Amino acid sequence: MSVTEICRAAAAASRELRDIPTEVKDRVLERIAVALSSHREELKAANALDTDAARLAGTSATLVDRLTLTDKRIDGMAAAIRTIAALPDPVGAVTGGITRPNGLVIEQVREPLGVVAVVYEARPNVTADVAALCLKSGNAAVLRGSSIAQHSNTAIAAVIEEVLAGQSDIPVDAVRLIPDTSRESVLELLRAEEYVDLVVPRGGPSLIQTVKEHARVPTVIDGDGNCHVYVDASADLSRATGIVVNGKTSRPSVCNAVETLLVHESVAGQWLPGCLDELAALGVSVRGDERTRELWPKAETAEESDWSTEYLDLVLAVKVVVDLDEALDHIDRYGTRNAEAIVAQDISVARRFARRTDSGSVFVNTSTRFSDGGEFGYGVEIGVSTQKLHARGPMGLESLTCVKNVVWGEGQIRVL
DSSP, X not given: OOHHHHHHHHHHHHHHHTTOOHHHHHHHHHHXXXXXXXXXXXXXXXXXXXXXXXXXXXXXXXXXXXXXXXXXXXXXXXXXXXXXXXSOOOTTOEEEEEEOTTSOEEEEEEEEOSEEEEEEOSOTHHHHHHHHHHHHTTOEEEEEOOGGGHHHHHHHHHHHHHHHHTOSSSOGGGEEEOOOOSHHHXXXXXXXXXTOSEEEEESOHHXXXXXXXXXXXXXXXXXXXXXXXXXXXXXXXXXXXXXXXXXXXXXXXXXXXXXXXXXXXXXXXXXXXXXXXXHHHTTXXXXXXXXHHHHOTTSEEOOGGGGGOXXXXXXXXXXXXXXXXXXXXXXXXXXXXXXXXXEOSOHHHHXXXXXXXXXXXXXXXXXXXXXXXXXXXXXXXXXXXXXXXXXXXXXXXXXXXXXXXXXXXXXOOOOO
């Protein structure tokens, strides 16, 4: 099937999905979770083909980590699907309403978007996550993974297809993987506005630029994660160290990892060298401004490009700032609206940072690593929106629905 044919079939399936009861969707999700667990050896074997090829190609260790499926991660996929099944179904929920003076009752009711397509790179668990989120929210899913994870994605999609084909409640075309990993397949998907209601690109700058230039389908951009932590003059410095170390080292290859540390000059001298020593002991390479290098001479010189780089690796840019305003200006200039954090005990400073920072998620005295659909209680996420329409931040089930007006009357007619 061509990309357009896959999208056409998904659109037909989406019309059936709109009317499927919650208990049916949950039952099918449980079957998928069981099937993924029972097929773990096949999944790991397929994944080994991808990871071996990636290593031979000289792929970075952090990217290989994103690509790897272990027993723990397969269990995590199954657990995430069960979490989604346990969440309230947004479809049909009445989010608001009003009774007009003429007696009309107007309800705002949630319904599926239709066909949701996701283009993603190097994380095969996304195949299962997106499929589950779309099925629960009544949408058909069109998945286009990258060549680096092709064997893994194909194996996961095959398990899901087997479950859907083995029952009659949900059409098998409700979840489809595009086998073509060429750039042309992305372009064809972006032009399938007759069949696709939303495209979510989850990838690097080149993919995002392609989407911006060629998309005819509505898109929600899952952009770079150039995330910052600002350590204020009022910070609990012990707490700050833990937050920075966790944000940078717990999993550096993901979009909610910290890439830049901003430190108020009044605490930089007493706190920064010790924090950087701890980071260096964990393998972090530091690139600092002039003041940082005075305080910690082992830092490399930060270039202008470092402030805008999403490293996805054990590299951290560090800058000493005069005050909160300089930190905010820096984030405004270089941030990507994904996740930003402040460490501060002064509540007025923390509130100003939260109010002033233009980002989908702002964290006060906690790690940016919590910028995640699972941590937010959404089960998993279909992406992290770095724009403002129609969703922002981690996108869960509700973000895969829209609101329509249902108007109830008793024969009223409009006179004028």
